Amino acid sequence: MVNRIVTGAHYGLRDWLVQRVTAAVMAVYTLVVAAYLLRQSSFGYDTWIELFSGNIMRTFSMLFLLSLFYHAWIGVRDIVMDYVKPAGIRLLIHVLVILALMLYVIWSVQILWGL
Amino acid sequence: MKFRIYRYNPDTDTKPYMQDFDLQLEAGDAMLLDALMLLKEQDDSLGFRKSCREGVCGSDAMNINGRNGLACITSLSSLRQPIEIRPLPGLPVIRDLIVDMTQFFKQYHSIKPYLVNNDPPPETERLQSPQDRLELDGLYECILCACCTTACPSFWWNPDKFVGPAGLLQAYRFIADTRDQDTAARLDNLEDPYRLFRCHTIMNCVDVCPKGLNPTEAIGKIKDMMVKRAV
Numbered sequence: 301m302v303n304r305i306v307t308g309a310h311y312g313l314r315d316w317l318v319q320r321v322t323a324a325v326m327a328v329y330t331l332v333v334a335a336y337l338l339r340q341s342s343f344g345y346d347t348w349i350e351l352f353s354g355n356i357m358r359t360f361s362m363l364f365l366l367s368l369f370y371h372a373w374i375g376v377r378d379i380v381m382d383y384v385k386p387a388g389i390r391l392l393i394h395v396l397v398i399l400a401l402m403l404y405v406i407w408s409v410q411i412l413w414g415l
Numbered sequence: 416m417k418f419r420i421y422r423y424n425p426d427t428d429t430k431p432y433m434q435d436f437d438l439q440l441e442a443g444d445a446m447l448l449d450a451l452m453l454l455k456e457q458d459d460s461l462g463f464r465k466s467c468r469e470g471v472c473g474s475d476a477m478n479i480n481g482r483n484g485l486a487c488i489t490s491l492s493s494l495r496q497p498i499e500i501r502p503l504p505g506l507p508v509i510r511d512l513i514v515d516m517t518q519f520f521k522q523y524h525s526i527k528p529y530l531v532n533n534d535p536p537p538e539t540e541r542l543q544s545p546q547d548r549l550e551l552d553g554l555y556e557c558i559l560c561a562c563c564t565t566a567c568p569s570f571w572w573n574p575d576k577f578v579g580p581a582g583l584l585q586a587y588r589f590i591a592d593t594r595d596q597d598t599a600a601r602l603d604n605l606e607d608p609y610r611l612f613r614c615h616t617i618m619n620c621v622d623v624c625p626k627g628l629n630p631t632e633a634i635g636k637i638k639d640m641m642v643k644r645a646v
Binding site: 312381382 | 608
């Protein structure tokens, strides 16, 4: 393979858009949780149990975490694209990051639904 | 007035160094370029580019006290001393304040900076309505001095792949031109994780543009157009 600068992968728009949408989801979730916690007179284990016992909150939390992971994937990928020049190592790091994030998704489900 | 100027002559110097200069000059209305020309009389080995000396040609872009700008329209009285002058960051230095702009212009040419219109040319000119012409304001004024592009970290890391703010501003200048017929191909050309989406909207380009232009806004409009055609 000749060593030439190649561009033109024809993707990027979706990631850019997804990063914005996931940021909005995370912002809303953060505000909701902050508002809930600020209305409590005392913080404790009970507060957490009450907040996360409902299925709606669990689902919303899962949505938040999925948004976080997808958002993080795009951000980390961009950093790797900037700083890691050899394509082979870049691909390896991409794969490792994706696998780690998929493990986080499984772990998140286990935590939220107490499996 | 005190100056610290980046010096490097690849023929004689093993590495770059900063040289101190002292100049007997009242700042007054003088511009930095005036001072540089007086300094060149002191030491004629000092190398820098200049031409129009009124902010139109874009030759004398340099890094002035840590900020990119044109020496000819930067007034001396606005600068803190010692005035530290370096070449534009992120481009190879040819000598002293002269940088190799090849990569910058390569990116500029990659966006086809010319009107593409396959209709037979009319007898007089291709007319635009005043409203359509208005769309080009804030775009056509770019003088390609490279202040913005060389202030952009995304360009520093990927000068071979990221078009850079100046190139993208010009890309939008032709996308926004109602006389141009190549919009779809222009958007295709830019839809790339490196060429366009290295821009993370940090707005260094807007901060330094000596002509007061807004490449970030133009890049945003390109992205908006891509979203519009995709959804």
